[in-house]
Amino acid sequence: MADVLVVGELKNGELKKISKELTSAARKIADAIGGKVHTLLITDNVDSFAGDLKAVGADAVIGANLGEFSPEGYANGIFAVIQEKKPAVVLMPHSAQGKEYSARVAIKANAGIVADAVGLSVDGGKVVAKKPIYSGKAYANFKVSSDIQMFTVRANSQEVTPKEGAGAVEKSGASAGEVRTKSLSKDLSGGNKVQLADASIIVSGGRGIKGPENWPIIQDLADTLGAALGASRATVDAGWISHSHQVGQTGKTVSPNCYIACGISGAIQHLAGMGSSKYIVAINKDGDAPIFKVATYGVVADLFEVVPALTSEFKKVLG
Amino acid sequence: MKIVVLVKQVPDTETNIKVGDKSINEAGVKWIISPYDEFAIEEGIRIREKSGGEVIAVSLGPDRVVEALRTAYAMGVDRAVHVKVDDYVTFDSTYTSELLANFIKAENADVIIGGRQSIDTDSSQVVVQIAERLNVPHVAMALKLEFDGKKVTATREIEGGTEVVETSAPLAVTAQKGLNEPRYPSLKGIMSAKKKPVDVKKPEELGATGSKLEVVSLEPPPPRIAGRKLEAADAQGFASQLVKALREEAKVI
Numbered sequence: 001m002a003d004v005l006v007v008g009e010l011k012n013g014e015l016k017k018i019s020k021e022l023t024s025a026a027r028k029i030a031d032a033i034g035g036k037v038h039t040l041l042i043t044d045n046v047d048s049f050a051g052d053l054k055a056v057g058a059d060a061v062i063g064a065n066l067g068e069f070s071p072e073g074y075a076n077g078i079f080a081v082i083q084e085k086k087p088a089v090v091l092m093p094h095s096a097q098g099k100e101y102s103a104r105v106a107i108k109a110n111a112g113i114v115a116d117a118v119g120l121s122v123d124g125g126k127v128v129a130k131k132p133i134y135s136g137k138a139y140a141n142f143k144v145s146s147d148i149q150m151f152t153v154r155a156n157s158q159e160v161t162p163k164e165g166a167g168a169v170e171k172s173g174a175s176a177g178e179v180r181t182k183s184l185s186k187d188l189s190g191g192n193k194v195q196l197a198d199a200s201i202i203v204s205g206g207r208g209i210k211g212p213e214n215w216p217i218i219q220d221l222a223d224t225l226g227a228a229l230g231a232s233r234a235t236v237d238a239g240w241i242s243h244s245h246q247v248g249q250t251g252k253t254v255s256p257n258c259y260i261a262c263g264i265s266g267a268i269q270h271l272a273g274m275g276s277s278k279y280i281v282a283i284n285k286d287g288d289a290p291i292f293k294v295a296t297y298g299v300v301a302d303l304f305e306v307v308p309a310l311t312s313e314f315k316k317v318l319g
Numbered sequence: 320m321k322i323v324v325l326v327k328q329v330p331d332t333e334t335n336i337k338v339g340d341k342s343i344n345e346a347g348v349k350w351i352i353s354p355y356d357e358f359a360i361e362e363g364i365r366i367r368e369k370s371g372g373e374v375i376a377v378s379l380g381p382d383r384v385v386e387a388l389r390t391a392y393a394m395g396v397d398r399a400v401h402v403k404v405d406d407y408v409t410f411d412s413t414y415t416s417e418l419l420a421n422f423i424k425a426e427n428a429d430v431i432i433g434g435r436q437s438i439d440t441d442s443s444q445v446v447v448q449i450a451e452r453l454n455v456p457h458v459a460m461a462l463k464l465e466f467d468g469k470k471v472t473a474t475r476e477i478e479g480g481t482e483v484v485e486t487s488a489p490l491a492v493t494a495q496k497g498l499n500e501p502r503y504p505s506l507k508g509i510m511s512a513k514k515k516p517v518d519v520k521k522p523e524e525l526g527a528t529g530s531k532l533e534v535v536s537l538e539p540p541p542p543r544i545a546g547r548k549l550e551a552a553d554a555q556g557f558a559s560q561l562v563k564a565l566r567e568e569a570k571v572i
Contacts (some may be wrong), residue, residue, distance in 0.1 A: 050412065061489070071459070071477070072456065095478070096460075096477060097478070099459070100459050102444070103412075103444045103445075103450075104530060106444070107452055108451065112531025113413060115412065116441050122461055123535075128535055132441075133410075133440055135335045136331050136540055137336040138343060138537050139537070139539070140536075141534070141536045142532050142533065142535060143533040144528075144536055145533055146413075180455075181458065181485070181486040183484050184485055186483075188480035190357040192479060210437045243476075243497055249332055249438055250355075250496045258565060258569070258571040258572060268332055269332055278544075278569075279565070281561065292546070292548065295542060296544050296569065297549055297564050297565075298546060298547045299549050299561065301554060301556070306558060308554075310557075312558075313555075313562045314572070317566065319563060
């Protein structure tokens with residue numbers, strides 16, 4: 001059998017979109033290589049999510065209760081499921097957590113891994129993974145030559161297509177095992193209401209917002225759209241906002257469907273972090289700013305006038 | 320304390336990349352130390368300054384990576400090791416981590432530090448894979464590290480905030496921006512770095528089993544959806560056009 005195992009993710013007790021994106025991608029791979037799709041969720045409440053995952057192609061939805069997140073514990077548990085299911089292909093999210101446990105899982109399973117894939121196709125029974133390299137200045141296609149082929153996949157890079165799977169629900173007895181890093185405390189006060197890494201819309205502010213007191217203008221638009229708030233390096237270095245909002249080479253790499261850059265000039269390091277966004281809107285007074293080279297829609301105007309107008313216009317149409 | 324810092328040489332972000340069939344054309348490429356690895360080197364030196372011991376910088380790649388090791392010497396590391404391989408296998412994190420882990424195993428390091436990701440492949444795999452191969456814990460995205468003998472307390476970035484964790488050495492760490500401010504190499508450091516020895520290790524000495532990835536092809540980035548500048552008389556005009564474009568044309572909102 002050439003089965004595909006997906007590791008899904010939950011956030012605050014809800015299914016993250018990446019779980020459906022990966023299950024849908026796994027369905028296409030499994031259909032091409034002749035196998036089943038197993039989607040694993042780390043939860044003791046797998047029944048609530050089985051329907052959603054079955055609808056996008058999961059033949060089996062597996063719940064494993066591994067307790068609070070730890071990269072070692074998740075890696076131990078996921079590897080136990082791999083040993084049981086013996087998949088040919090494993091898809092994991094290239095999320096903050098996924099980056100950590102995937103590395104350990106790959107070594108445990110003696111598998112080659114392509115991280116941060118944005119394209120998945122099948123050629124000669126093997127998965128071909130496409131990923132941006134050199135800050136998006138080139139794309140590489142890889143095949144994995146080990147028995148198990150592993151991939152971490154960027155959020156928003158895969159289409160969710162309805163296709164009914166068998167949807168059997170299973171509870172795994174896999175456990176977290178020995179974990180040598182203990183969490184003492186967490187501080188989530190400086191964070192985003194919507195996570196940058198998997199946001200489908202991001203509204204970002206740059207030096208053009210002139211000062212930290214003007215973030216509410218950008219945040220209002222983000223809130224109206226249910227978007228994450230991003231920031232350029234200049235605003236972070238100036239101390240206007242915490243580093244967790246930074247998009248770009250020394251911040252986060254994002255691939256939303258829509259990226260709205262307000263007062264961002266578009267330094268190459270910023271473009272490296274958001275250049276793969278599907279649609280890019282640039283609002284900037286300087287018509288020669290490099291951001292306009294990548295913008296789908298360019299608005300050469302004062303953000304202090306356009307952004308509030310945009311927010312109220314969206315409020316009207318989105319109700 | 321024995322500290323190993325992992326140094327990867329990557330093309331400068333501003334450098335032009337010409338895509339060949341399975342590799343890039345290296346002519347005219349400017350090479351730098353991957354920015355997050357600079358935080359790793361700095362942290363290694365700071366740990367030694369506090370706790371004593373030795374910092375070993377190791378870089379995997381072709382002959383040109385020796386330049387990166389000279390920079391690490393100039394910043395203050397004690398020893399430099401070049402794992403000499405053809406550069407395009409460095410796309411393969413499992414092969415890279417196997418070679419490096421086999422080297423580190425022989426050194427019996429207490430701390431292994433690398434950047435949170437390299438800016439050429441952005442895979443975030445090698446350091447944690449090394450931790451798994453050496454059967455030690457790891458702290459990813461470290462913002463602060465404190466050693467109390469073998470005990471380690473670290474602050475790290477997580478989705479939406481920060482977390483304080485406790486673990487023990489030996490361990491592997493990935494450095495996030497904010498961990499420290501890397502020092503500039505001093506002129507004296509740069510001069511003396513030129514004369515320092517760089518130890519060369521070959522893959523066969525390190526006993527790795529070989530690459531698990533096949534580079535099928537490289538290609539230029541996909542073409543972007545053609546862009547256009549909107550024309551409007553005032554802010555309201557821009558706003559209504561944008562809403563229309565994003566909802567009816569792009570269908571993303």
